[in-house]
Amino acid sequence: MSQDDSAARVAHWSKTRNLMIIVMIIWFIFSFVVHWFAKDLNGSSFLGFPLGNYMAAQGSLAIFVVLIAVSNWRQNQIDKEFGFDEE
């Protein structure tokens, strides 16, 4: 790759990094924060489940699946934007 794409590389990486940080924040919330308060969440109910139980048994898992799908889609957009995607 030529030298003059270095500006594009910096911009591409900065967007990639920001996406990673956003993903990590969402990941942190649904991995740890939600489960730290499971007892309080059990006071509410969702689909007939106590919410704390639901999040640990299904909710967080489903959010992880969607999170990866969305962040992959966004990352592909970023790669395309700078012409760094694979043909």
Add this chain to the structure above:
Amino acid sequence: MKGGFIENLPRIYGLYTGGFIVFILIMALFEQMGMSAETIGILFVAFTVVIYAAIGWLSRTMQVDAYYVAGREVPPVFNGMATAADWMSGASFVALAGGVYFGGHGYLAFVVGWTGGYVLVASLMAPYLRKFGCYTVPDFIGTRYGGNLARLCAVVVLVVASFTYVTAQINATGTIASRALQIPFEVGVWFGLLGILLCSMLGGMRAVTWTQVAQYIVLIIAYLAPVIWMSNKQGFGIIPHFSYGEAVLKIAELEVTHGVGTPATESVAGVRVLTTLHNAPGTGLSSWKFVTLAFCMMAGTASLPHILMRYFTTATVKAARNSVGWSLFFIFLLYFTAPALATLTKLQVMDPSLPTGIIGKAFADVAALDWIQKWSSVGMLAIRDSNADGILQINEFFMRPDIVVLATPEIAGLPYVVSGLVAAGGMAAAMSTADGLLLAIANALSHDLYYKIIDPKADTKTRLIVARILLILIGAAGAAVASLKLTGILGAVAWAFCFAASGLFFPLVLGVWWKRANRAGAIAGMVGGFAAGTAYLVYLRTGGDPWIGIDHLRFAIIGMPVSLVLMVAASLMTEEPSKEIQKMVDDTRVPRGKEILSADH
């Protein structure tokens, strides 16, 4: 058939799935015609293992890139299935639901941890490692940081973590094979190993990939079928996952009626009574224990080489990224079913208004049940009328957690063909993980230790022969250790995650995300983290008290911070990496362009 193998994959595996369903139906028919439960069990396990071995034989190869990375042509969906099988071990299949059954909310930390880790894999690791073009995980460490010492450290961590894990898997194949085929455990272990080697030896990663896809299909059918069937019988609909909340609430009521939490008044070796409430998360220390366990499992997921190397097999970086998404989806199908299975089975046993309920029923009637007698006779279950009132109380029903999944079809009164199916599923889960792990170890030793460090001039044929000899030796060592039955399945699995996370997580992540990371830092991080974690584990196992609830399942909580601090400190105290290495990192971050390592490296 038109087109190549890859184009025809959906059709091939579609036919395979159809064939497997026909096989199940034939077995069901045989059962109606009076075939014995034992014969059905034997046919299920034998038939599936023969199919995997046949796939292994058909995938044999003498090409380096086919052997190490399946020729880098595996489509994302199929790589997702293979990864899911690679990932879901005997522990996930057999022990997870049983763990939730006995451990309640605290145990769900495994479910959260073993799925959330894939977010780390997708965001931080897989696409970049794929772009790197490495054959093994130490290959990345060795090239990114340079030097044989860094490579060697990575090999050591990999071998320790994977070997700990693989003994547990061979143990599980032995347990299932011995039960289904009615042979002694020690013989079962070697039978299991033979099946595992047949799947991996001739074709390396290529053979493992295509058998793992086949194994995923068997294991997911085997896991979902009983739950769906049982749910229908209980009136929770075809897909219980969205409607079993009621069962959770009902169990909470029954726990009060039955007095769950009352300890047993006598003890029976190897089995235990249910004392933990199903849905009772605590605060403070118990929240801390939940999140630390989830964290260790997640970081371990993102550091275990047998998982990471699966993403080296896709054609492109984008495909690697997408295949992480598919992996998690296929894993999710099983993991969000496990708590449903645990809940429904518990309700079956506890609800006196159901015909299957046993708690609160007359002791003599329960003792006469087939499944109670069958599992009691092998010491996996026991009932004792401790207070001699002629009624079975909750603290008089003893069970081994591992059997919840295997016994569920019988508890729910499903036909034996379902039990045979479940045994085949458990076998598939344990074999596929053992395959991936053995290959990860043998590849690291043959590629990184032998070819890169000991004899860089070795030709292709020698390399691949060495790889196969190592595979057999390591498999035999694993089987020998497994037949000693040193640790429980689950303990060994959690240790593997903690070893990998302590030694490899930060060197891998910072290798991509921090250009300043250098060789001294990586070596300090690997050695320091691994040593600190191991030292803490030894401290615990020699009678030390856990600090703030950090027990032997969570020792990466000690190892990882040490690894991070040492890696950053040592990197900053030494020179920054050379221009070439920095350029290499830049290239790793961009999907387009050539791989860093050439195919014949």
